[in-house]
Amino acid sequence: MQEQARIVKKTNGTADVKEERVSPLKYIKTSEIRQDEEYETIVPRPSQDDYSTLKESIQNVGIRVPLIVDQEFVLLDGYTRYKAATELATPEVPIEVRQFKNRLETMLFIVEINVARRHLTVAQKANLGLKLLSLEKELAKERQIRKPGSVPPILVGQKCETREAGEKYGRGKVPPTLVEPIEDSNEGMALTHAAKKVGVGRETLRKAKRVQDKVAEYPELGDRWQQALAGKDSVDGVYRRLEILETEHEVSSPTQPVIESYSELPVDQIIFGDCIEKLKVLPNDSVDLIVTSPPYGENRESTYGGVPPKEYVGWFLPIADELRRVLKPDGSFILNIKERVIDGERGTYVYELVLALRQRGWRWVEEYIWAKKNTTPGHWSTRFQDRWERCYHFTKSEDFRMYQSEVKEPIGSWAKKRLENLSEADLTRLESGTKSGFGRNISRWVGKDTVYPSNVLILATESSHKGHSAAFPERLPAWFIRLFTKEGDLILDPFLGSGTTAVAAINLGRHFIGVEKHPPYFRVAQQRVEEAQIEFAKNGTPADYFLPVSKTNGEG
Numbered sequence: 001m002q003e004q005a006r007i008v009k010k011t012n013g014t015a016d017v018k019e020e021r022v023s024p025l026k027y028i029k030t031s032e033i034r035q036d037e038e039y040e041t042i043v044p045r046p047s048q049d050d051y052s053t054l055k056e057s058i059q060n061v062g063i064r065v066p067l068i069v070d071q072e073f074v075l076l077d078g079y080t081r082y083k084a085a086t087e088l089a090t091p092e093v094p095i096e097v098r099q100f101k102n103r104l105e106t107m108l109f110i111v112e113i114n115v116a117r118r119h120l121t122v123a124q125k126a127n128l129g130l131k132l133l134s135l136e137k138e139l140a141k142e143r144q145i146r147k148p149g150s151v152p153p154i155l156v157g158q159k160c161e162t163r164e165a166g167e168k169y170g171r172g173k174v175p176p177t178l179v180e181p182i183e184d185s186n187e188g189m190a191l192t193h194a195a196k197k198v199g200v201g202r203e204t205l206r207k208a209k210r211v212q213d214k215v216a217e218y219p220e221l222g223d224r225w226q227q228a229l230a231g232k233d234s235v236d237g238v239y240r241r242l243e244i245l246e247t248e249h250e251v252s253s254p255t256q257p258v259i260e261s262y263s264e265l266p267v268d269q270i271i272f273g274d275c276i277e278k279l280k281v282l283p284n285d286s287v288d289l290i291v292t293s294p295p296y297g298e299n300r301e302s303t304y305g306g307v308p309p310k311e312y313v314g315w316f317l318p319i320a321d322e323l324r325r326v327l328k329p330d331g332s333f334i335l336n337i338k339e340r341v342i343d344g345e346r347g348t349y350v351y352e353l354v355l356a357l358r359q360r361g362w363r364w365v366e367e368y369i370w371a372k373k374n375t376t377p378g379h380w381s382t383r384f385q386d387r388w389e390r391c392y393h394f395t396k397s398e399d400f401r402m403y404q405s406e407v408k409e410p411i412g413s414w415a416k417k418r419l420e421n422l423s424e425a426d427l428t429r430l431e432s433g434t435k436s437g438f439g440r441n442i443s444r445w446v447g448k449d450t451v452y453p454s455n456v457l458i459l460a461t462e463s464s465h466k467g468h469s470a471a472f473p474e475r476l477p478a479w480f481i482r483l484f485t486k487e488g489d490l491i492l493d494p495f496l497g498s499g500t501t502a503v504a505a506i507n508l509g510r511h512f513i514g515v516e517k518h519p520p521y522f523r524v525a526q527q528r529v530e531e532a533q534i535e536f537a538k539n540g541t542p543a544d545y546f547l548p549v550s551k552t553n554g555e556g
């Protein structure tokens with residue numbers, strides 16, 4: 001056996017590098033090394049490229065970092081180097097001998113050494129975190145077994161072999177359930193601890209654990225997890241898939257039969273899934289009003305998934321065609337949307353969408369502005385605070401229903417003063433100076449308490465209370481619902497989010513259908529809808545739904 005002094009490079013905290021001589025290296029014959037399948041699979045294998053680079057380096061300069069083995073030369077760490085050495089027929093390899101109390105502690109060591117040393121992806125770290133969790137759980141059990149007087153935990157299907165367990169549960173008996181389960185708080189602490197050790201967020205490790213726990217139920221997750229370990233998916237991506245599988249499982253059948261008649265419509269229900277699929281089951285001309293706020297054009301996937309600006313029109317048009325098919329001929333479609341700033345410029349996809357919708361047969365009747373009342377000030381070097389969003393009004397025909405008097409507002413205190421002192425000009429129709437055709441005859445307002453609002457709706461944002469990052473205020477859909485429908489009519493929101501449109505419809509005695517594809521929002525929406533139904537049955541429409549929205553005419 002050849003011996004050689006080992007040189008370890010070590011930084012001293014500054015830019016220069018110091019060399020430190022540590023214990024001499026031991027060399028053994030490569031053929032003496034023994035492998036252990038379980039140890040080998042603890043850490044992820046490198047990619048083919050990384051492996052080739054390592055092999056080339058070993059061919060040129062030999063193995064620089066010793067393999068770690070136990071006293072029986074069972075390989076603990078260095079499986080990739082060992083594989084390369086074997087393939088290169090390297091006769092001897094450097095080793096460092098480490099001994100641990102038992103197998104569990106050996107595995108803990110392997111996990112820890114690899115976390116500290118290797119460049120791992122988040123999914124790979126999370127995978128090691130899972131391993132740590134299960135090892136530590138096993139160790140905790142082991143320690144308890146050894147504690148004098150303690151009754152060891154017994155796993156399902158395991159016989160009570162020890163004296164203590166036998167006394168408690170009957171010697172040789174198999175307890176029906178896990179005895180002494182690890183408490184939730186212990187599990188929580190173990191999760192925090194393991195996440196910290198492997199360098200991922202606790203939430204990431206929790207998601208990875210849930211995925212792992214569900215693989216037996218949803219085998220597809222096993223493949224997705226392998227994809228994540230290979231860098232082709234993420235922990236979040238696999239977890240989102242789990243949420244979808246669970247929600248599909250929870251809400252009866254993911255595919256619904258085509259509905260032939262209005263009476264079979266899934267009225268007052270939230271449909272889970274992608275609206276492009278789910279809208280297809282609804283019959284033609286069945287909905288009175290569509291109010292919706294689709295996901296924005298995003299370069300990246302955000303909380304609930306965005307659509308790249310370049311693909312936006314192509315993505316939205318098939319959905320818009322379905323919306324047009326299901327909308328009644330005299331119904332309306334309100335589209336709440338605002339283009340994002342991309343690379344310092346406002347995107348043009350909303351304009352392109354409007355033109356494309358017109359080409360597909362939609363009539364663009366009006367553009368309402370939702371001006372936000374409660375935004376937080378800020379500073380942007382090339383623009384100011386963005387304080388408004390569009391609400392486009394589209395229809396299928398010129399002959400659409402609109403109940404304007406339903407949204408009339410108190411005339412406001414300013415009017416009293418103005419109308420007390422009418423001039424001569426006020427008594428005749430004053431044509432607009434811009435020849436726009438809009439004139440005014442102020443004397444016609446004398447004795448009137450209410451006026452029509454403008455197309456600017458001034459409403460506070462509310463999203464922080466609704467479990468959705470882009471929820472609109474209830475009063476926004478409520479205002480359009482009052483303007484375009486009557487009690488008992490049917491409102492559709494194909495991008496329901498946290499359920500705001502459904503809540504507004506319920507609160508105004510209308511029916512709704514909502515579609516949402518993101519499980520967490522689907523659940524929030526379901527809960528809000530249930531609460532709104534109970535609340536509406538008790539108290540009717542909330543009074544604030546009738547507050548004026550036009551600042552100029554009232555309180556807003």
Ligand SMILES: C[S@@+](CC[C@H](N)C(=O)[O-])C[C@H]1O[C@@H](n2cnc3c(N)ncnc32)[C@H](O)[C@@H]1O
Nearest residue numbers: 274275304470471472495497498500516517518
């Ligand atoms: C802007 S948010 C809607 C927010 C909603 N107005 C509210 O008040 O909560 C858009 C929603 O559409 C959902 N979504 C995105 N694509 C979808 C699709 N193809 N089918 C159904 N829902 C979708 C997203 O998960 C998100 O919750």
